[in-house]
Amino acid sequence: MSDRIMGGLGLLLALFFIWQATLIKESFISDPVGPKIFPIIIGVLVGLSSLAILLQPDDEPEWPDFSRFFEVGLTVAVMVAYAYALPTAGFVVSTAVAAGYLSWRLGTPALKAVIAGVVISIGIYVVFHLILGLSLARGPWGF
Amino acid sequence: MDTLSALAHGFTIALTFENLGLALIGCFLGTIIGALPGLGPSNGVAILIPLAFSLGLPATPALILLTSVYYGAMYGGRISSILLNIPGDEPALMTTLDGYPMAKKGMAGEALALSGIASFVGAFFATWGLVFLAPQLVKVALLFGPAEYFALFALAFATLGGIASRNQAKAALAAGLGLGIAMIGVDGQTGVPRFSFGEVHLYDGIDFLVAIVGLFALSEVFIFLEHRGTEKATGDASGIQLGRLTPPLSMLKQTAPSMARSTVLGFIAGVLPGAGASLGSFISYSVEKRLVDKNNTFGTGDPRGVAAPEAGNNAAAGGALVPMLALGVPGSGTTAVLLAMLLALNVTPGPLLFTNNPDVVWGLIAALFIGNFMLLIMNIPMVSLFVRVLLVPPRYLMPAVAMISFVGIYGISGSTFDLMVMVFFGVLGWLLRKLDVPLVPVILGVLLGNQMEANLRRAMTISDGDWSALFASPLSIGLWLFAFFGFILPIVAGRFFRPKFARTDSEADPD
Numbered sequence: 246m247s248d249r250i251m252g253g254l255g256l257l258l259a260l261f262f263i264w265q266a267t268l269i270k271e272s273f274i275s276d277p278v279g280p281k282i283f284p285i286i287i288g289v290l291v292g293l294s295s296l297a298i299l300l301q302p303d304d305e306p307e308w309p310d311f312s313r314f315f316e317v318g319l320t321v322a323v324m325v326a327y328a329y330a331l332p333t334a335g336f337v338v339s340t341a342v343a344a345g346y347l348s349w350r351l352g353t354p355a356l357k358a359v360i361a362g363v364v365i366s367i368g369i370y371v372v373f374h375l376i377l378g379l380s381l382a383r384g385p386w387g388f
Numbered sequence: 389m390d391t392l393s394a395l396a397h398g399f400t401i402a403l404t405f406e407n408l409g410l411a412l413i414g415c416f417l418g419t420i421i422g423a424l425p426g427l428g429p430s431n432g433v434a435i436l437i438p439l440a441f442s443l444g445l446p447a448t449p450a451l452i453l454l455t456s457v458y459y460g461a462m463y464g465g466r467i468s469s470i471l472l473n474i475p476g477d478e479p480a481l482m483t484t485l486d487g488y489p490m491a492k493k494g495m496a497g498e499a500l501a502l503s504g505i506a507s508f509v510g511a512f513f514a515t516w517g518l519v520f521l522a523p524q525l526v527k528v529a530l531l532f533g534p535a536e537y538f539a540l541f542a543l544a545f546a547t548l549g550g551i552a553s554r555n556q557a558k559a560a561l562a563a564g565l566g567l568g569i570a571m572i573g574v575d576g577q578t579g580v581p582r583f584s585f586g587e588v589h590l591y592d593g594i595d596f597l598v599a600i601v602g603l604f605a606l607s608e609v610f611i612f613l614e615h616r617g618t619e620k621a622t623g624d625a626s627g628i629q630l631g632r633l634t635p636p637l638s639m640l641k642q643t644a645p646s647m648a649r650s651t652v653l654g655f656i657a658g659v660l661p662g663a664g665a666s667l668g669s670f671i672s673y674s675v676e677k678r679l680v681d682k683n684n685t686f687g688t689g690d691p692r693g694v695a696a697p698e699a700g701n702n703a704a705a706g707g708a709l710v711p712m713l714a715l716g717v718p719g720s721g722t723t724a725v726l727l728a729m730l731l732a733l734n735v736t737p738g739p740l741l742f743t744n745n746p747d748v749v750w751g752l753i754a755a756l757f758i759g760n761f762m763l764l765i766m767n768i769p770m771v772s773l774f775v776r777v778l779l780v781p782p783r784y785l786m787p788a789v790a791m792i793s794f795v796g797i798y799g800i801s802g803s804t805f806d807l808m809v810m811v812f813f814g815v816l817g818w819l820l821r822k823l824d825v826p827l828v829p830v831i832l833g834v835l836l837g838n839q840m841e842a843n844l845r846r847a848m849t850i851s852d853g854d855w856s857a858l859f860a861s862p863l864s865i866g867l868w869l870f871a872f873f874g875f876i877l878p879i880v881a882g883r884f885f886r887p888k889f890a891r892t893d894s895e896a897d898p899d
Contacts, residue, residue, distance in 0.1 A: 251823055255561055262568055265583055272578040276845050277853030280575040280582060283841040287571065291564035297557035306822050309614045317610050321815055324606075324790075328807035331798065340794075344787040347609070351783035352616050365788045369795060379442050379799050 247306055252299025259292030320350060335384015336374075341366035391523055398750025401448060402758055410445075410453040411755050415762045418460020423468050423774050424785060428477030429461035429665075429705075429722040430828075431604035435789065437729050438597050438796030447733040448748050452755040454729055455709075458722055459511060459756060462665060462705045463763050466503045466698055467774055471496060479665035479701035482673040486686060486693030493689050502635040502643065502691055503698040504767040508760060510651045510699035514706025515756045517655050518713075522742070522749075525714035529739040534846035535858050539867035541840040544717045547661040547874035548829045556879055558825045566833015567840070569594050576838060577845060589805045596728050596834045598797055598806050602813025603820075603827050604725075605793045610818040612786045633768060635691070643695040646676050654700035658707020661719040661874070668704025669697035706756070713737055713749060717836070721828040728835055 266284035308314075323346050330339040345362020349355055373379040401407070421432030433454055440450040465480030470487035483503060490499040532540065545563040572583045573593025584590035650672035657668040676696040677686045686693045705722075712723040716738035730737050735748060742749055767774075797810050817827055844858075851857030859865055 247823060251825075259564075262583075269575075269582050270580050272580050275578055276849045278845045278848045280578050280580055283844060284568070284571045284582065287564055287567045287837075291561060291568060294557045294560035294564060298555070298561065301557070303555055303558075303824060306824060308822065313614050317613055317815075317818070320610070320613055321811060324794075324811045324814075325808065327794065328804045328811065331794075331807070332804065336795075340791050344791050347613075347787035347790055348783055350616070351612060351786055353783045361784050361787065365784075365791055369788070369791055373439070373792075373795055373799075377439075377443055379439070379795070380802070381795065382798060382802075 246302070247308070248298050248302030252295045252297075252302070255295025256292055256299065259288045259295060262291065263288035316350060320347065323347075331382040333384065335386060336381040337366050337370050338384060339382075340369065391519060394746060394750050395519055395754060397746070398752075398754035399757075401747055401751035402452065402754035407449055407452050407751070407755060408758065410449050411456045411759045412762055414453040414456025415460040415759050415766060418457035418462075419464035419467075419763065419766060419774055420460075420777050421457065422461030422464025422466075422480070423476045423778055424464075424780070425468055425472075425474045425476055425782070427608070427785075427789065428465070429458055429479075430725050431608055431789075432461055433457055433722055433725045433729070434600045434604045435793050435796060437725065437732065438601065438800050439792075440729070441597070441732050442796065442799030447730075447735050447745070448751045450733060451726075451729065451735075451748060451752050452759075454726060455752060455756060456759045456762075458726065459702075459705060459759050460763055461722075462511070462702050463504065463507045463767050464774065465701075466507065466694075467500065467771065468778055470499045470503065470694070471775060472778065479669050479704075480697075481666070482669045482697035482701075483694060485673070485697075486688070486690050489687070489689030490691070490694060495689070497633045498635045498639065499689075499691070499694050500771050501633050501768050502639060503694050504764060504771070505635065505640070506643070506647050506650075506695040506698040507702045507767070508764045509647045510654055510702035510704075511706055511760050511763075512757075513651050514655045514658065514703040515753065515760065517659075517703075518706050518710055518756075519753060521659065522710050522714045525710060526739045526742050529715050531863060532739075533861070534843040534850065536861065536864045536867060537843040538840060538847055538858060539864045539871065540715065540717055541836055541843070543867050543871040543874065544661050544719070544832065544836070545829060546871040548719075548826070548832060555824065556875060558823075559829055560875075562820070562825050562827065562829035563833050566830040566835075567837040569599065569830075569834050570837025571841075576842065589803075593838075594809060594834065595800070595806065596831070597732060597800065598810045599813050599834050600725055600728055600831055601793045601797055602810040603817035603830060605789060606810060606814025607817030607821060607827075609786050609790045610814060611821065612782050614818075616783075633771065639691050643692050646680065646692040646696045647699040649679070650676065650696040650699040651703040654703030655707040657700070658704030658719070659710045661711060661717065665701040665704040665708065665720065665722075668707070669701035672700025673697040713741060713752075714739065716741075716839075718832065721831070724828060724831045724835060728831075731835065 263285055266281050266288060269281050271279055323343055327339055327343040341362045344365040345358050348361040349358035353361055370381065374381050421427045422429065436454060436457060440453055461477060462479065465476035466483045466487065468474050468476040469480040469483040470491050473484050473488040475481040475484055487499050487503065548559060572590055574581050574591050581591055653672050653675060654668035657671055673693065673696050676692055680692060708720045708723045712718040712727055716736065718724040718727045727737060735745060794807060797806055820827060847857055859868060
């Protein structure tokens with residue numbers, strides 16, 4: 246069933262892609278092929294392979310149960326929040342929180358996870374910023 | 389003789405203090421990356437690319453660092469295979485079959501040392517193969533026009549699913565997705581924006597480094613998150629005694645023919661498009677089993693069963709560099725990632741690389757030779773050091789991997805938007821892996837899509853819009869035929885391989 250859903254989505258994606266490709270504005274000077282044709286070929290390729298998957302699906306993969314899906318979703322949310330927090334809260338603080346959260350969700354007891362987060366964050370800061378001189382996000386406190 | 393003097397020149401480049409240091413660091417990091425389950429050559433190299441890039445290393449040192457990591461990871465994969473029965477990366481899968489039984493028999497030290505030597509033999513001779521084969525391939529490639537290049541790209545995509553592909557439709561879908569992603573952004577030839585939906589960030593297109601790190605490294609974090617508690621990737625190495633770290637001479641003598649055959653087979657598997665190190669080790673092991681397994685000792689801790697796949701996978705790793713350097717078309721996941729490195733450094737691989745940037749090519753090859761000796765030393769006397777690294781549990785390792793991925797991408801552009809895109813690719817990679825869609829064609833599509841289109845359009849401009857020009861030369865017809873059969877063959881022959889290649893979707897590091 247998962248494969249059929251993927252095939253169906255792929256087919257929709259292909260149609261959308263081809264439709265968008267036809268909307269590309271041609272420039273007044275163009276080569277014989279132009280900017281539209283190759284994307285349309287790709288769209289056809291995606292469409293055909295999706296159709297093949299739809300018609301001949303593989304065995305069902307092992308999906309995790311709902312709680313794990315929720316877990317993955319929550320982690321994605323944390324990562325997105327992390328990306329937004331970086332410029333405002335600075336590297337060390339946001340990384341300590343995000344790494345600690347990840348470590349906790351991967352099975353570390355809460356207190357140890359906090360320590361792990363701080364250690365990972367400071368470790369990366371020392372190695373990459375202080376030693377290697379990579380520029381990391383600076384927060385209001387300069388780190 | 390030309391080749392040898394070029395190689396000698398390469399050594400003068402590689403033998404600087406800085407480059408030797410980078411090779412040493414690369415070999416060390418690579419061995420750790422290979423040894424740790426969940427981090428393999430492609431995601432290891434993928435995380436390091438943005439870092440090497442943001443550190444502002446010039447092309448040659450950066451390439452030396454990353455190919456050392458690549459070779460090192462190929463060595464390191466065997467450590468956890470032998471000690472924990474968990475392959476450190478996919479190419480090391482076959483090493484578990486005889487390596488772990490050997491360790492259980494109390495011969496862990498011998499197995500590690502023997503596989504280290506086999507790795508060295510495979511990688512060393514494959515590097516020689518690279519030295520001699522790549523310039524020959526360059527001569528052929530100089531005959532290529534745009535139409536032939538277009539056919540070559542098609543060949544690379546068609547064969548990328550590999551002989552062991554389970555579902556060619558999924559490989560094709562993956563390639564299409566990658567190519568489609570490459571189309572986003574301003575068209576290089578006419579300057580019109582495509583698929584950017586008015587979003588300014590998308591005008592530059594999707595940075596392939598962002599896509600690679602997301603697909604390979606972040607998706608691994610999600611896989612671990614999903615399997616938390618099942619402890620599938622944590623083992624206990626503390627109970628295993630290493631024993632002596634030198635294999636007896638008789639064992640070396642017994643395994644020497646296996647190593648020799650596997651090196652040749654592995655190298656060929658590596659050079660062929662669509663077959664990376666995993667196939668190299670798989671083929672080597674199967675052939676050895678058929679040839680020399682008279683008493684059915686394979687699978688019960690036969691030293692030949694350890695030597696063969698290790699020589700095979702390391703030889704394939706060297707072989708896979710041939711098409712990547714000479715044609716600019718990688719044949720495996722990790723070489724695709726290395727190609728990304730070259731593109732990020734504004735070095736265009738392909739036949740012109742050998743004439744325009746001989747320093748890069750030969751310096752790199754010389755560094756590979758040096759790295760091999762470093763790896764041999766690291767992997768035999770110092771192996772117990774790496775064994776200790778294996779004890780780092782993933783619940784501490786994976787957060788660090790995720791954070792380093794973020795650091796690398798943020799270091800390139802400093803843009804939150806890129807981080808979002810990376811998270812998106814992480815989720816996409818996770819879903820695709822669950823659905824058994826290979827990730828390497830996606831990466832290759834993102835990397836090569838624009839070049840492929842440019843070659844098509846160049847060919848059409850030359851022929852003034854006559855599509856039959858794509859099939860005009862015998863060379864291009866040959867490439868198209870290869871592409872056709874390369875795509876069809878797995879559908880027929882796949883049944884033969886399929887039962888033996890176990891489903892490894894969740895721990896597979898694509899190479």
